[in-house]
Amino acid sequence: MAETKPVDRPLSPHLQIYKPMLTMMMSIVHRATGMALYAGMILLVWWLCAAAASDDAFATAQWIFSSWLGLLVLLGFTWALIHHALGGLRYLYWDTGRGFELSRVELMAKANLAGSIILTILVWIIAYMVHA
Numbered sequence: 487m488a489e490t491k492p493v494d495r496p497l498s499p500h501l502q503i504y505k506p507m508l509t510m511m512m513s514i515v516h517r518a519t520g521m522a523l524y525a526g527m528i529l530l531v532w533w534l535c536a537a538a539a540s541d542d543a544f545a546t547a548q549w550i551f552s553s554w555l556g557l558l559v560l561l562g563f564t565w566a567l568i569h570h571a572l573g574g575l576r577y578l579y580w581d582t583g584r585g586f587e588l589s590r591v592e593l594m595a596k597a598n599l600a601g602s603i604i605l606t607i608l609v610w611i612i613a614y615m616v617h618a
């Protein structure tokens with residue numbers, strides 16, 4: 487039987503070797519927010535079902551969503567949705583074959599992050615103004 491010699495093939499660098507960069511983190515966050523949106527959508531459907539079911543069911547859902555924990559979850563959901571949607575627009579722009587210069591990639595990542603925070607705050611201010 488022929489002997490197999492170990493071959494020194496180049497190894498793929500492990501994730502820990504990479505220096506974390508904004509663009510890399512944004513890519514991970516895009517996937518994470520996408521997954522968080524699944525959970526958020528389940529809550530949205532539950533809220534709609536409660537509204538359709540009965541006054542009691544809706545009152546319970548409203549009570550849960552207006553608790554501090556519920557509000558925190560809703561705040562996170564708003565941010566995840568906006569962050570993910572802005573990220574989606576970034577991908578759409580790339581799909582046109584533009585925006586691949588390093589400086590533009592960095593700028594769009596920062597705009598995505600800052601935009602998601604600013605828009606989340608705006609949405610909540612408007613929601614509170616409408617609610618008051």
Ligand code: HEM
Pocket residue numbers: 516517519520521523524527570571572573574575577578
């Ligand atoms: C509740 C609604 C949504 C859910 C549950 C969701 C979920 C996800 C998930 C889990 C991923 C990651 C897929 C992967 O990396 O394998 C993803 C990717 C993506 N999402 Fe969403 N998403 C939602 C809304 C949106 C919206 C509104 C946009 C655009 C405005 C969008 C644009 C994208 C794009 C472009 C990707 C692919 C990014 C890539 O190529 O890596 N999504 N989505």
